Each structure stands twice: as structure tokens, then as C-alpha cells.
Amino acid sequence: MQISFILNGRPTSVEVEPSMLVADLLREQLDLTGTHVGCDTSQCGACVVHLDGVPVKSCTLLAPALDGATLLTIEGLQGEPGSNRLHPMQEAFREHHGLQCGFCTPGMLMTAIALAQDKPNLTEAEVRHGLEGNICRCTGYQNIVVAVMAGAAAMHAAGGE
Amino acid sequence: MSNVIGIGAAPKRKEDQRFLTGRGNYVSDIKIPGMTAGVFVRSPHGHAVLRGIDKTAALALPGVIAILTGEDVAADGLGTLPCGWGISNAQGVPMKEPPFPVLAQGKVRFVGDMVALVIAETPEQANAAADLLDIDYEVLPAVVGVLDAVAPGAPQLFDDIPNNICCDWELGDKAAVEAAFRKAAHIAKLSLVNNRLIGNPMEPRAAVADYNPGTGQHALWTTSQFPHVVRTLMSGLVLKVPEHKVRVVAPDVGGGFGVKQFHYGEEAALAWAAKRVMRPVKWVASRSEGYLSDRHGRDHVTEAELALDETGKFLAFRVKTLANMGGYLSTFGPNIPTNLYAPLLGGVYTTPAIYCNVKVVFTNTVPVDAYRGAGRPEATFVLERMVDVAAAEMGIDRVEIRRRNMIPKEAYPYQTPVLVQYDSGDPMGCLDGALAAADVAGFGARKAESARRGKFRGLGYSTYVEACGLAPSRFAGRLGARGGLYESATVRVHPGGQVTVLIGTHNHGQGHETTFAQIVSEKLGVAFDNVDIVFGDTDRVQFGMGTYGSRSLVVGGAALSKAADKVIVKGKKIAAHLLETSEQDIHFEAGKFSVAGTDRVKTFEEIAGAAYVPHNYPLEVLEPGLEEQAYYDPVNFTYPGGCHICEVEIDPETGVVQLLNYTAVDDVGTVINPMIVEGQLHGGIVQGVGQALFENAVYDDGSGQLLSGSLMDYCMPRADHMPMMNIATHSTLCTHTPMGVKGCGEVGTIGSPAAVINAVVDALSHLGVTHVDMPATPNRIWRLLQNASLPIAAE
Ligand code: FES
Numbered sequence: 001m002q003i004s005f006i007l008n009g010r011p012t013s014v015e016v017e018p019s020m021l022v023a024d025l026l027r028e029q030l031d032l033t034g035t036h037v038g039c040d041t042s043q044c045g046a047c048v049v050h051l052d053g054v055p056v057k058s059c060t061l062l063a064p065a066l067d068g069a070t071l072l073t074i075e076g077l078q079g080e081p082g083s084n085r086l087h088p089m090q091e092a093f094r095e096h097h098g099l100q101c102g103f104c105t106p107g108m109l110m111t112a113i114a115l116a117q118d119k120p121n122l123t124e125a126e127v128r129h130g131l132e133g134n135i136c137r138c139t140g141y142q143n144i145v146v147a148v149m150a151g152a153a154a155m156h157a158a159g160g161e
Numbered sequence: 162m163s164n165v166i167g168i169g170a171a172p173k174r175k176e177d178q179r180f181l182t183g184r185g186n187y188v189s190d191i192k193i194p195g196m197t198a199g200v201f202v203r204s205p206h207g208h209a210v211l212r213g214i215d216k217t218a219a220l221a222l223p224g225v226i227a228i229l230t231g232e233d234v235a236a237d238g239l240g241t242l243p244c245g246w247g248i249s250n251a252q253g254v255p256m257k258e259p260p261f262p263v264l265a266q267g268k269v270r271f272v273g274d275m276v277a278l279v280i281a282e283t284p285e286q287a288n289a290a291a292d293l294l295d296i297d298y299e300v301l302p303a304v305v306g307v308l309d310a311v312a313p314g315a316p317q318l319f320d321d322i323p324n325n326i327c328c329d330w331e332l333g334d335k336a337a338v339e340a341a342f343r344k345a346a347h348i349a350k351l352s353l354v355n356n357r358l359i360g361n362p363m364e365p366r367a368a369v370a371d372y373n374p375g376t377g378q379h380a381l382w383t384t385s386q387f388p389h390v391v392r393t394l395m396s397g398l399v400l401k402v403p404e405h406k407v408r409v410v411a412p413d414v415g416g417g418f419g420v421k422q423f424h425y426g427e428e429a430a431l432a433w434a435a436k437r438v439m440r441p442v443k444w445v446a447s448r449s450e451g452y453l454s455d456r457h458g459r460d461h462v463t464e465a466e467l468a469l470d471e472t473g474k475f476l477a478f479r480v481k482t483l484a485n486m487g488g489y490l491s492t493f494g495p496n497i498p499t500n501l502y503a504p505l506l507g508g509v510y511t512t513p514a515i516y517c518n519v520k521v522v523f524t525n526t527v528p529v530d531a532y533r534g535a536g537r538p539e540a541t542f543v544l545e546r547m548v549d550v551a552a553a554e555m556g557i558d559r560v561e562i563r564r565r566n567m568i569p570k571e572a573y574p575y576q577t578p579v580l581v582q583y584d585s586g587d588p589m590g591c592l593d594g595a596l597a598a599a600d601v602a603g604f605g606a607r608k609a610e611s612a613r614r615g616k617f618r619g620l621g622y623s624t625y626v627e628a629c630g631l632a633p634s635r636f637a638g639r640l641g642a643r644g645g646l647y648e649s650a651t652v653r654v655h656p657g658g659q660v661t662v663l664i665g666t667h668n669h670g671q672g673h674e675t676t677f678a679q680i681v682s683e684k685l686g687v688a689f690d691n692v693d694i695v696f697g698d699t700d701r702v703q704f705g706m707g708t709y710g711s712r713s714l715v716v717g718g719a720a721l722s723k724a725a726d727k728v729i730v731k732g733k734k735i736a737a738h739l740l741e742t743s744e745q746d747i748h749f750e751a752g753k754f755s756v757a758g759t760d761r762v763k764t765f766e767e768i769a770g771a772a773y774v775p776h777n778y779p780l781e782v783l784e785p786g787l788e789e790q791a792y793y794d795p796v797n798f799t800y801p802g803g804c805h806i807c808e809v810e811i812d813p814e815t816g817v818v819q820l821l822n823y824t825a826v827d828d829v830g831t832v833i834n835p836m837i838v839e840g841q842l843h844g845g846i847v848q849g850v851g852q853a854l855f856e857n858a859v860y861d862d863g864s865g866q867l868l869s870g871s872l873m874d875y876c877m878p879r880a881d882h883m884p885m886m887n888i889a890t891h892s893t894l895c896t897h898t899p900m901g902v903k904g905c906g907e908v909g910t911i912g913s914p915a916a917v918i919n920a921v922v923d924a925l926s927h928l929g930v931t932h933v934d935m936p937a938t939p940n941r942i943w944r945l946l947q948n949a950s951l952p953i954a955a956e
């Protein structure tokens with residue numbers, strides 16, 4: 001079937017199998033490999049993207065659900081394609097060493113940005129709770145938590161996303 | 162030159178930009194024209210005779226290209242998967258080393274054992290064919306635990322390996338230990354289990370294989386911590402093709418923790434299959450498949466006894482361990498519970514006599530091998546729990562008994578009775594630092610406050626040492642290593658003075674691209690931004706042993722440092738020529754070659770330029786170009802250590818253990834980048850906390866089914882399991898590594914489980930609890946409390 005949606009700011013039309021998962025569509029068909037797949041039980045959160053501004057696990061979403069929607073992936077975070085400028089949350093992860101192997105990072109960033117959008121003044125407890133659906137095996141979370149709080153503050157200082 | 166960022170600075174990481182923007186290049190991201198999909202068919206039984214495989218129906222499905230089985234492997238004359246260590250018992254009898262075929266032959270020995278490789282145009286087609294494969298199994302009873310496996314009448318995995326014992330290994334002076342026990346004032350005993358773990362790097366394993374008939378070259382992209390070792394083992398011993406005809410690439414790898422430091426059957430099967438079907442083949446494991454095939458870790462059953470004099474001085478330590486190897490020997494398998502375990506049983510104490518016996522046992526489970534810490538967390542756990550048990554029994558304070566037995570700073574270098582000689586350390590300094598940082602003085606008040614809320618608060622200590630920086634080759638060879646364990650680095654200076662480093666270690670989260678660049682920046686005075694680190698490709702990097710055992714900075718960094726020194730030596734020769742003086746008069750500092758006592762100077766860039774444009778150059782005595790290579794083989798292990806203090810609160814209503822404070826003061830030697838070191842400690846500690854409180858790989862006896870087979874059943878630490886950790890370093894310098902570094906990748910995982918469990922036991926000690934096995938889940942604690950409360954209530 002044919003679906004049309006806005007992908008990282010650009011109108012996109014693709015032919016998909018109705019049973020295709022969004023994570024596979026992005027990775028295999030659209031060559032956007034920044035969205036990662038770390039599990040097969042919807043637990044790890046490496047695959048989180050924003051569907052109409054809401055964080056969703058793209059490994060658990062069927063491609064037809066995209067029709068008419070707006071999708072943001074890690075590749076769309078910087079705004080202009082090819083720009084080297086980082087989103088404030090990306091900048092905060094770099095500044096606070098919130099990543100090691102980088103595999104969980106795209107999902108962490110997408111979850112963190114959504115968390116920060118909803119809440120201007122995130123507490124440590126809120127961040128830790130809000131990251132419950134994202135597993136990181138490398139960092140022990142401490143620097144991710146620090147980064148998310150700093151990133152949220154920076155996002156709001158910059159006037160939203 | 163400006164923008165030098167050297168040792169001790171904390172620049173942001175070079176690798177971050179690509180990871181933050183979704184531009185990493187992981188194996189599962191790779192696409193090659195004509196690529197097919199590979200799916201492995203795995204045994205659903207823990208133990209069974211493989212009677213036959215009927216491929217007919219599966220082969221008839223659309224898109225199916227080939228179905229390969231153990232018979233094809235045998236027909237093509239492939240070798241079996243090699244074990245890199247050959248251990249022996251005290252009489253010199255070598256371990257039993259059964260063949261580990263690439264695809265199962267005759268029998269399957271664990272759930273997940275590979276039976277066939279299906280290759281099709283798409284993964285969906287390959288999966289459909291895998292489902293239709295008709296495999297005739299004669300199911301046998303499976304044995305999964307070590308105690309059951311060595312019991313009379315247990316199912317036997319191999320006809321010629323009685324009682325499933327691979328090796329009955331020992332270390333230490335048994336007679337001296339027995340003599341010490343005879344004159345002991347007190348003997349403390351402890352039985353414990355070191356729980357089986359699944360490493361769970363967030364990136365599942367994956368591989369892409371290709372073969373070019375025009376050149377006869379194999380190429381394999383794989384999620385590996387040591388691509389050169391995969392190439393050596395796979396080419397020479399499994400595929401039996403010349404090593405130079407095989408290229409192995411490990412690009413960005415999403416975490417390893419040991420799980421990716423073995424040569425896996427999937428790698429060899431795919432490389433072989435790509436040649437058979439003359440198409441590239443890609444395989445990506447699902448998480449569940451990883452649980453059934455990634456090598457597991459730990460899984461010991463141990464009995465320990467400590468002999469003490471009346472003052473609490475340790476006289477002798479005796480440890481008997483049964484270690485689970487799983488169904489076959491993996492790459493490092495038998496080395497982990499022996500050579501990386503028993504030599505650490507001395508810990509930071511002066512125990513004069515130690516004896517350890519380890520029975521290495523086959524069971525119908527996934528092969529067990531190194532997982533972050535590998536042997537050393539198990540040793541630390543036994544010892545640090547034992548110390549607490551002895552302290553409680555003798556009525557000596559837990560900190561005091563440690564002090565009475567600690568190796569004083571002045572006693573280094575310190576020879577232990579179990580092979581290793583610690584070069585440097587200050588355990589007392591780490592302990593004192595941690596006691597202050599953790600506000601141990603205020604613990605009583607905090608405990609009383611918890612008690613008012615009906616909660617039990619506990620404090621746990623772990624003062625530990627480990628051996629890492631694997632490894633001195635000669636020493637390792639004596640212990641049974643079948644390869645060398647040096648590292649190599651090339652420093653390639655470009656004509657413009659920029660530097661590319663080619664190094665044999667592998668970066669999969671540790672920040673090598675940053676740390677190694679700092680070393681080069683400092684040594685050569687080159688701008689940090691002008692240094693790039695290349696790793697992970699056997700066609701680009703000369704050779705290397707890869708990353709494991711906290712060895713990258715210790716061994717790889719040393720090779721890099723040596724190579725940079727050689728660049729300076731050659732640079733001085735060039736400078737001497739250009740400045741018309743003798744080499745001895747040239748002084749190199751901060752990127753400048755100068756004539757001592759004058760203002761005559763050549764910059765590093767000018768020297769690089771002269772080396773590549775040798776118009777005015779001593780060509781008679783010196784080759785053009787500026788590129789140097791070094792191999793470094795360490796003379797000893799390094800011995801990081803430290804003190805971890807954990808504070809927990811237990812809710813007796815639910816059995817939930819909450820971690821309230823965690824303090825670590827570690828001695829990791831020279832710190833190159835404190836930000837990265839702290840990150841390594843955070844991650845390591847949380848993995849240790851995971852072992853202590855949450856993680857457990859559980860098998861069903863009889864069937865051999867893995868019950869904890871997904872992230873739903875195997876509990877991983879989450880962000881809200883942890884408080885903010887309080888991390889500091891108290892470093893003594895390693896005396897034999899070039900920069901004084903000791904390594905920091907595993908310390909967190911080694912020190913933490915004992916600290917956490919000692920805190921849990923402390924919290925429950927008023928109920929008569931003396932030990933809690935890991936993981937201390939709410940269920941386990943709650944049950945303990947139910948049992949414990951009966952006699953307490955009756956008193
Ligand atoms: S891949 Fe989507 S939650 Fe793990």
C-alpha cells in the first residue's frame with residue numbers, strides 16, 4: 001500500500017507492506033539507520049521516534065499508522081539537513097558524556113526531548129522515571145540523567161524545541 | 162602548537178558527533194549489493210541426538226537459496242571452533258577439549274546450539290524456510306547446574322568426558338593451607354552462588370559476509386571486540402584459508418562487555434556460506450536469539466573457608482568452586498574461572514597461604530565465557546563476603562578487620578601466594594577516602610531514621626584489587642594461553658603534520674578516539690583536532706589483540722606511546738640535519754625541535770614536511786616519510802583496586818532493596834581523561850549492581866530451557882534503580898606501564914557486587930541473616946524475612 005507522511009520535515013510517499021514495522025521501514029527501505037533496534041519485546045527504547053510529537057517505539061508500530069502523520073527521527077533533529085549544529089539535547093549529551101557506545105543514544109535523545117517538552121523543570125526523579133522505557137548498558141545512566149536535565153533547561157532557554 | 166589537549170584533560174569525545182546524529186556505522190546498518198539474508202536454526206532442546214534434517218519442503222519455498230547443516234560443514238572440511246586457552250590439572254593433564262562444530266553434528270548440547278543456516282533473498286523468506294525445516298531430534302535429559310552435572314548418574318554431554326568434568330584445576334600451596342587451618346583460632350565458612358549473567362550489550366550481535374571470487378578474498382563485518390583475532394582463528398583454524406585472504410571489519414560496535422570478544426560459529430558459518438552461494442549474506446540477531454547464543458558469564462558454586470588467628474589476622478584461605486562452562490568451550494572459557502579467578506583470592510590482604518580448587522564443568526547451557534570483570538568479580542565476591550562473615554563471627558568491626566589485614570602502601574611491590582605480584586597500590590588510602598566520602602560516621606543516625614519509618618538500612622564495604630591489562634604474553638603462555646597478548650600501534654604523520662593512529666584495540670564505547678588522541682597530542686604537541694584514531698579493520702590496521710580485560714589503554718596505549726617516541730627519535734634526526742647540528746643536541750618539547758641553548762627551532766609540521774619532501778634530507782642514512790610502529794608486550798598485569806561503599810534500605814513489607822548511596826574511591830593509576838574514566842566507573846558499577854540485585858539467567862533443569870530468555874524475564878538495571886553515585890580516584894602510579902596507567906574498564910563491575918550484598922546482609926543482620934545470594938530480588942529478600950521473623954518473633 002501507498003502511504004504519505006512528513007518525514008523529518010519533508011513530504012514522503014512510499015509503498016509498504018501493511019505488516020511492515022516503522023523501524024524496518026526507516027532502516028531497510030529509507031536507509032535512515034540512526035533509529036536502532038535493540039530488542040524484540042518493546043523493552044529497550046533504542047528505536048524511539050516522534051509520531052506527531054509523541055515518542056513511540058518504532059519497533060512496535062506498523063507502517064500504515066504513518067499515513068498522514070508527521071514523523072521525526074534522530075536524523076531530523078538538527079533541522080537543516082547537513083547542518084552541523086546540534087539540538088540542545090544532543091549538545092547536552094555531548095557536554096555531559098551521556099553516551100558511550102552510542103547504540104541507545106538515538107532513542108534516549110528522542111525520549112529525553114519529549115520528556116523535556118512536556119516539563120520545563122525536570123527533577124532528577126522525573127528524568128529517571130521518564131527513562132524507564134530506555135535501557136542503556138554502558139553509562140550507568142548517571143550522565144544521561146545529568147544531560148537530560150541540562151538539555152531540558154537549554155531547550156527552554158532557547159525557547160522550546 | 163596550540164590546541165594541544167593532553168593527559169589529564171577532559172575534552173568532549175571525538176566519537177560523539179556521529180552517534181548523536183544517527184551517523185554511526187554499526188554492522189546492522191551495512192548493505193551490500195546482492196545481499197542475501199541468513200537465519201540460523203537453533204536447537205529447541207537442551208540435549209538431543211540429531212537424527213536427521215529434511216530440507217525438502219523448506220528448499221521449495223520462494224526465495225530460498227541454500228540450507229546448510231553440520232553435514233555440509235563436515236563435507237567441506239571446516240575446522241571446529243578453537244578454544245584459545247588450554248589449562249591443565251596439577252599433574253599436567255590437559256583439560257578435556259571436545260570439538261565445537263560450527264553447525265551441530267550428531268548431537269545438540271544447549272538450547273540455541275546452531276543446527277542449520279538458511280539463506281534466502283529476504284529475512285522473511287529465510288524465517289519461513291527455517292520454520293519448515295524438518296529436524297528429527299531424539300530428546301535426552303539435560304543437566305544445567307554444576308552440582309547436578311557432576312553427580313553420579315547425571316546426563317553425560319560427551320561420551321568420553323566422565324562426570325562432565327573438563328578439568329579439575331588447582332592453584333596454591335595446599336599443605337601450607339592445611340597446616341595454617343590446624344592452628345587457627347577461628348575458621349569462618351561460607352557457601353555461595355555466583356549467579357549466571359547475560360551480558361546484554363544493547364546492540365545485538367550481527368555479521369555480514371562477502372566473498373570475491375575474482376580475488377579470492379573473504380570479507381566479514383562483525384560485531385567484534387577483536388577483529389584481528391577473529392581473522393586469525395577463523396582463517397587458520399576454521400575456514401582453513403590463508404590469513405591474508407580474509408578481511409575482518411568491526412566498525413562501530415554497540416557495547417561489548419566481553420560478549421563480543423569470542424570467535425563465534427555464526428562468523429565462520431556466514432563467511433563460509435557467502436563463498437558457497439557466491440552472494441553476500443547478512444545476519445542480525447534478535448535480542449531473544451542473543452540470549453540463547455551470546456556467551457553467558459559467571460555461574461559458580463563455591464565453598465570458602467578462612468582461617469584466622471585470635472586477633473582476626475587471616476592465616477589461610479581455602480576455596481572450592483564448581484564453574485559452569487556450558488555445552489562447549491568458548492574462546493576464553495576455561496581461562497576465566499581459573500587463571501582470572503584464583504590469583505585474585507589474595508585481594509588487598511596479606512593472607513600468607515591460599516589454595517583454590519576449581520572444577521570446570523560442562524552442562525547443557527550456552528557456553529560460559531568472559532563477561533565484564535571475568536573471574537575477578539567472582540573472586541572479589543567470595544573474598545569480600547568471607548571477610549564480612551569472619552568479622553561478624555569474631556565480633557570485629559568490618560572496617561577494622563580489613564585494616565588489620567591490608568597490605569600497607571610501603572609493602573609494594575607485593576608478592577601474593579597465588580602467582581601475581583602487585584606492583585603498586587594503596588588500599589588503606591582508598592578505604593580512608595571512601596569512609597570520608599560516604600559519611601560513614603553519620604550512618605548510625607541515618608539507620609535510626611530508617612528504622613523510625615519501619616525500614617532496615619545497611620552499609621556494605623568492598624575493598625578490592627583486580628588484575629588487568631591482559632596480558633604479559635610469556636606469563637599467559639605459562640598459564641595456557643595459545644596466543645600472544647601484546648598490542649600494536651602505528652603513528653602515521655601526514656606531510657602536513659596531522660596524525661592518523663592505527664591501533665589494534667577496538668573502541669566500542671570506551672572513548673579511545675578521544676583518549677588516544679590526547680596521548681598523541683601531548684606527546685607530539687600536535688593539535689587534538691589533528692589526530693584521528695583508526696581501529697577495527699584488519700585491512701587498515703597492522704595487527705592487534707583487541708579490547709577486553711581493561712587492556713586498551715594499558716597495553717594499546719603503551720604501544721601508542723612507544724610508537725610516538727619513535728616518531729620523536731626520527732624527527733630529531735631530521736631536525737639535526739636541517740639545523741646542522743648533532744642529534745644529541747636536539748631537544749623536543751611541545752611540538753618543537755630546537756637546538757639546546759639556542760633559538761634555532763623546527764616545528765613538528767616542518768619536520769613532517771621535510772620527511773615527505775626530502776630535498777634537503779639525509780637520504781644516505783635516513784628513509785623518507787614519518788610513520789612508526791610499535792608492539793608492546795607488558796611485563797606484568799596492572800592492579801587497579803579501590804574501596805566501594807554501598808548504602809541500602811530494605812522495605813520489610815515488600816523485600817525491595819533500594820540503593821540510597823554509592824561511593825567509590827578507586828586507584829586506576831594515571832587518568833588520561835577523567836570524564837571518560839568516571840563514565841567507565843559509572844557503567845561498571847551499575848553492571849555490578851545489576852548482578853547483585855536484578856540479573857539472573859535461569860535454566861529449567863531436565864529440559865534445559867532458558868527461563869530468563871528475554872528482556873521481560875531478565876531484569877536489567879534502569880535509570881530509576883540508581884541514586885547519583887559518588888566517584889573519586891585515589892591513584893598510585895603503575896610502575897611498569899609507560900604512563901603509569903592501570904586501566905578502569907572493569908573495576909566498577911568487580912568491586913560493586915560485594916559492596917551491595919554486604920550492605921544487604923548488614924541491613925538484615927539483626928534478624929540473624931548471615932548471607933544472601935545474588936540477585937537479592939524482592940522475592941528472595943521477602944522469603945528470607947518470612948523465615949527469619951519466626952524465630953525472632955518467638956524469642
Ligand atoms: S527495539 Fe524498540 S523497544 Fe527495543
Ligand code: FES
Nearest residue numbers: 100104136137138
Ligand atoms: S551508550 Fe551504549 S547502550 Fe547506552
